[in-house]
Amino acid sequence: MKKGTLVYTASLEAENFCRTFMLDGAMRGGLGVAAASLPRHISLGMPYEVEDFDAYLAFAERYAKTLRPIEATLTDMACAPLGDSTGNYCFQFETEAELDALRLRTVGTLREELGLEVPGKDGVTGSRNVTLGFGKAPYQAYRSYVDGVDRSAFRNKRLVFDGLGVFYYDEAAISASSFFCCKYISLT
Numbered sequence: 001m002k003k004g005t006l007v008y009t010a011s012l013e014a015e016n017f018c019r020t021f022m023l024d025g026a027m028r029g030g031l032g033v034a035a036a037s038l039p040r041h042i043s044l045g046m047p048y049e050v051e052d053f054d055a056y057l058a059f060a061e062r063y064a065k066t067l068r069p070i071e072a073t074l075t076d077m078a079c080a081p082l083g084d085s086t087g088n089y090c091f092q093f094e095t096e097a098e099l100d101a102l103r104l105r106t107v108g109t110l111r112e113e114l115g116l117e118v119p120g121k122d123g124v125t126g127s128r129n130v131t132l133g134f135g136k137a138p139y140q141a142y143r144s145y146v147d148g149v150d151r152s153a154f155r156n157k158r159l160v161f162d163g164l165g166v167f168y169y170d171e172a173a174i175s176a177s178s179f180f181c182c183k184y185i186s187l188t
Helices: 012-027 053-064 099-114 139-148
Strands: 003-010 041-043 070-082 086-094 129-134 158-169 179-186
Touching (some): 003 012, 003 053, 012 086, 041 129, 053 158, 070 129
Antiparallel strands (some): 003 041, 003 158, 070 158, 158 179
16 A cells, blocks of 8 residues: 655754754653654645555645745654553644644645645644654653753744655555655755
8 A cells, every 4th residue: 555645844953953952851761762864844644545646746746836935843752652551752842834824725626636635634733733753662751751851942943844855655554664764855
């Protein structure tokens, strides 16, 4: 089963800033590094089946030309359970970008141009988050780590997302080892 989704990818500076918290979460919180293989990103929708991946990649190249970089201002850190045994953690943010409208446009364009059945709902911890890690520790470990992070270390930090990423999913179940970013497209 081939699945895909499109995401805004973080600039190098934003990626490195997030990775300082990921490293701390791994070293001090025991949260693992499974999500490190992915770029920090803002999702443009949940995964969907893609029959013709070559056409999908060509679509992404065209679609990227209609996008511009966006900024997100970090407001908090959150976590959520994933199933019975694990969880995730992420930054939450505010942005002036019209993400809801952008996601609706993305879903509509994918449906219209490629005939894809794209889900309307997005995100486990909400639609305004940047995932830092998931799936490698018990939920309580994520909760403990998030509760112990000094909010002044990131609050009001502005991050730039200046690329479009194409995620490829190898399996029906979404796990830290079942997908990767198969293509990066610069928006600058």
